[in-house]
Amino acid sequence: MIKFILNHNLVQLESIQADKTLLDYLRLDENLTGSKEGCASGDCGACTVVIAEPNSTGDSLNYKSINSCICLLGSLHGKQVITVDSLKASVETELHPIQQAMVDSHASQCGFCTPGFVMSLFSLSKHKVSVDRTVLVDNIDGNLCRCTGYRPIIDAGLSVLNQPFTDDYDKNSQQALDTLKSINPVQEENFFVPETASELSQLTQQYPEARLLAGGTDLTLGITQGLQTYEKVIYIGRVKELKQIAETNNETIIGAGVTYQECEDHLSREYPTLRNHLHRFASTQIRNIGTLGGNVANASPIGDMPPVLVALDASLILQKGEDKRTVKVDDFYTGYKKTVLEQSEFLREIVIPKNKVNHHLAVYKISKRHADDISSICAAFYIHVEAGIISSIRIAMGGMAATVKRATNCEKYLKGQIISKETLDKAKAEIATDFDPMSDVRATQEYRILMAQNLLERLFIEQGAEL
Ligand SMILES: Cc1cc2nc3c(=O)[nH]c(=O)nc-3n(C[C@H](O)[C@H](O)[C@H](O)COP(=O)(O)OP(=O)(O)OC[C@H]3O[C@@H](n4cnc5c(N)ncnc54)[C@H](O)[C@@H]3O)c2cc1C
Ligand code: FES
Ligand code: FES
Incomplete structure (x- = not known):
């Protein structure tokens, strides 16, 4: 009921x-x-x-x-x-x-x-x-x-x-x-509302065909736009363990059922540039209900948080039955809308490392409208520059491949280089070799490559490069 x-x-x-x-x-x-x-x-x-x-x-x-x-x-x-x-x-x-x-x-x-x-x-x-x-x-x-x-x-x-x-x-x-x-936990035949991770894992094993529902801002489009029917739904929004945010000295651990509105302050305290990024995410109504976990599990190549999580080298805790395993976000995606999640396994928590001293997270979203629009390209850079030299950098981009993808050639080249125009020119050539994006209604292949290069230039300017 x-x-x-x-x-x-x-x-x-x-x-x-x-x-x-x-x-x-x-x-x-x-x-x-x-x-x-x-x-x-x-x-x-x-x-x-x-x-x-x-x-x-x-x-x-x-x-x-x-x-x-x-x-x-x-x-x-x-x-x-x-x-x-x-x-x-x-x-x-x-x-x-x-x-x-x-x-x-x-x-x-x-x-x-x-x-x-x-x-x-x-x-x-x-x-x-x-x-x-x-x-x-x-x-x-x-x-x-x-x-x-x-x-x-x-x-x-x-x-x-x-x-x-x-x-x-x-x-x-x-x-x-x-x-x-005073409203008690619910017993329903087709719509399940578990209250604990244990109940959730029992349900996912008993009903492997059931659809997991977090905020529903992706899933429900399958009904209203895709005209699909879902006979059984398991709602994770009342699962205590999945609604928690925990902090350790080195990590922020966000339950998969935590909404953007609930984690915004935690994330942007640690990474101030995320506040603006989160405000470019969808709209107030979507952020009030949509979850970080749903954005990860949905495995869209144009999701706005996977590039950030990959750049920060975040991990995921997955649960099946009572067993848990940890997977890097970088290793989670296996193809377009495909992940390593097994049948009856669910995403339990997202583990985000705390900001390292003098490191900087830059996130840039390119979309046609400022508010309530999904990305053509989303780029995240996590960089450490010491005395004008790049000592470490991780670059992850959405909208450039079938999954979020790292620019590994560009990263390798940039490590140890000075922030200069010459470095930027070479890095732009490298980043073009990292991606082979498609053309679609949001952007052409050429535009996407050019934007990846221009966002690199923006990063250099923000890091004080004289170009
Ligand atoms: C108008 C609009 C604007 C949007 N704008 C943006 C945007 O700017 N940027 C962006 O990145 N996205 C955007 N989205 C997409 C969506 O809002 C996000 O991806 C959101 O984070 C999804 O979270 P959710 O909680 O609503 O997921 P749901 O829709 O509930 O779930 C998404 C998928 O993940 C699965 N899932 C959910 N939780 C788990 C779990 N714990 N374990 C395993 N599987 C799970 C579900 O079964 C489903 O397949 C937009 C959507 C709409 C409708
Ligand atoms: S009808 Fe619901 S947002 Fe348009
Ligand atoms: S009054 Fe706003 S759409 Fe007509």
Whole structure:
């Protein structure tokens, strides 16, 4: 049985179709048609709803915006979902203050995107932070408007989010928290929600055909875009061991079920350049739910984190039954969308070495749009320069081969060289021998090689080369 709070009401679903999306459930089963379907692929934000769940200490609710079109219904177990349909009734005024601000700022024309913008702003309002233009724009990076233009929407957000208001969701948050905490582990036939790594490994062995679901931001596209059906799904989002972040003196260990939003601070404290990179990753809605583990296990050649992990020489802990093994990320991929993962084996943790003294991580993402777009090329360099000489360097690139790939010829050449124009020219020739990329809709082969060379030049400039 799946149990969650829908707006203010507790819902119990005796059995569910494992691959049913939240948006379909809301619109078709509950007749809550405020959330719109634009793209059904997480790109436009028209379907945005807000999820509330107990924070790590269990003393308050965390609110986050998500795309309901690519969220599977069963993953709501133990959470509260808030839809735009309920906002008006949660205040005594005619409209919710966020809706009123949208009206007052003339921030809606055709109105198709408006429910999504309202919910992204609603989510931000629950974070109780001071909101300036940068924060606001960052939080609506997953919402597209095709007719009004963003200026009035930003005006609406800035006008309402810095004036305190209270709605029924604030008033009832303790009650919602207590209800969510009282929801027990679930027993379901097709949609499994294990709570421990041991339960997860039993399920993956019992049902090797079941699909593993983390955030679902890749997996669910198979349903909405690929028209596939998944009869059995195992959701890893409540597995305690997979939701943990641990620090040792030398490593940061990130559970495979940890979302980007949850690990951003840890990663960017150690590697400051990652903060900007993570903000170029997808959108707020995707980062709120998508996991680092899903990005690794998905094995896309244009995933944004595998190049970083390979450059940092990170490792993966894989589990099958009670057995665990460690594999370098560099050795994890065996071909296009293929990995060394065996049947019933799952990714448990990602182990990232701590930053070494005077080493620098540079990450550059080339995509057609700044926000909410996947890479044409993603390059990561981990470099140590001492007295103008490169003493070590690891270079990994996505979008240049069927898997993330290291530029080993270029690395070998650069080791021991001085940072100079002459070195750069030779390194550019070497990096062209490392890759034989394909041409596709995102970039031609020539463009990809040229970009790899130009990103090397950018690295040299940032390292103080006089070119
Ligand atoms: C609109 C949009 C924008 C995007 N933008 C970007 C982007 O900018 N950069 C980028 O790199 N990606 C992007 N993505 C892709 C996606 O968001 C990421 O790859 C994300 O990290 C996937 O994580 P997830 O938790 O959602 O994985 P899921 O979709 O849940 O899983 C992905 C795959 O990994 C498997 N899997 C998940 N967890 C495990 C595990 N622990 N063990 C074994 N197998 C597992 C699943 O079975 C599935 O096959 C985007 C996706 C969308 C929809
Ligand atoms: S419908 Fe476009 S993001 Fe969901
Ligand atoms: S108001 Fe029409 S898409 Fe935004």
